[in-house]
Amino acid sequence: MAELESVGAPLAASVPASASSAPATTIPSRHALLVRVTHWITTLCFLALLVTGTEIVISHPRFYWGETGNVLTTPLFKLHIPSSRAMVPSGYSYVLPDQNGWSRYLHFQSAWIVVLTGLLYVLYAFFTGHLRKNLLPAKSDRSLRALWNAIAKNLRFRRPPAAEAWSYNLFQRLAYLFVIFVLFPLVIWTGLAMSPAFVSAFPITVNSLGGQQSARTLHFFVSLALVLFLLVHVAMVFLAGFWSRTRAMITGSTATTTPTEHP
């Protein structure tokens, strides 16, 4: 698949704000320091949440709908994997070692860190214009026709212009907005809805989802959606040039010539 392409966004709107004001000799940062730091903290936390979440699921790889569910009730579906508990009829003759203790400690610690990091990022995005300039689609892109054009252009596998390295294209913007403002809030909500103490103070968080087991099942599916995003995201980074894009997210600099040199 060709690299995704930005459509209709005027170049001036897509370059970092500091680029125009900086002297010609300095190369502007592709990603702001705060964006880079929060990106990698989120990456680490997400990987920790994924590994520990998997460990926790292994202790009961069955999912239910409604308030309650256990080995005596019919599951909505089950994962055909071995379990770390003898009580679960997994179909396997062996029981995996119990890793829930440290997994739970690390899961909740990572959740705290990623939520606080996410809050910092969202506040930054709101107050510095990052949200308006870099995440929300440009005005000219806010139509179904623009979306259709973007899809059509992508299907033609055209090589994207060099300016692509300096801004998020339309699909990136939509994907990032969806992850930040839909998937992350959902995964936090469904997670909190499983906490007996939290729902004692805010019962609506679980009642609105149809019950505690429904919350657990939804938490699993939202996590899968986040994993899907991660896979596509990493695949796109590879297609766009793994080292240049990864270096841009670590050091802020990119191999591509500065956008001011392009008309």
Add this chain to the structure above:
Amino acid sequence: MNKLSRRKLIGTGLAATAGAAGLGVAARLAQKYGLVPPDHGGIFGLGETLTYASQRLLTTHSQAREFSSSQISKPPLANEMAPLPDVFKRLQAGGFADWRLSIDGLVDRPAAFSLAQLKSYPSRSHITMIQCEEGWSYIAEWIGVPLHHVLDAVGVQPHARYVVYFSIDKNWWDSIDMADAAHPQTFLAYGMNGDELPVGNGGPLRMRVPRQLGYKNVKFITHLTVTGSLKSFGKGLGSASPESGYAWYAGI
């Protein structure tokens, strides 16, 4: 680097310094108001303390969700458990007539109660969910005497901060803070779904803490100690759970 980003950098530096100072003050305040869990040491202390402190502040007077009798899980699940000790089997053979709950520590009148004495206190019930950390759950009607009623009977001293509770299985003990101990839904449970509490579910006497996960609901309770500090119990982490890797506070 241009002027704007330098100003930003200084601003960020100041914010970080203020944040670090704020964290220091927060840690002192948290310690003072009992918002630090006993297993706060080690690499997971940050997450545990944030969870315990925030939930202590949010859930001071909150009630665990209660359900209608039609939502009671049938049949009730009895979790797998370690073989019961011989002393339990002897008491069971005698219909638990000789079962005793002893209470000591920071109390005015240390005492030992038979099940009959506990049942002579006002009986309460709630239909609540018990949730295992593994992910499964069931709903049952729990019948018992509120823990605070028994604590009032023995007279808890003012500097008490925790109630430590012990199972007849010596490896199994846990503790809760006074907020949970005084909570109206925290029971010494002896009945379930209109009947005696089955042995499989912790009978004849189980600690029932519905705002925390299943493993805080220790089965076969024989002994309570009221204390100001958890340091002298086990490894000082508050319960047997952190000693095998599980968090002391399980409100999650």
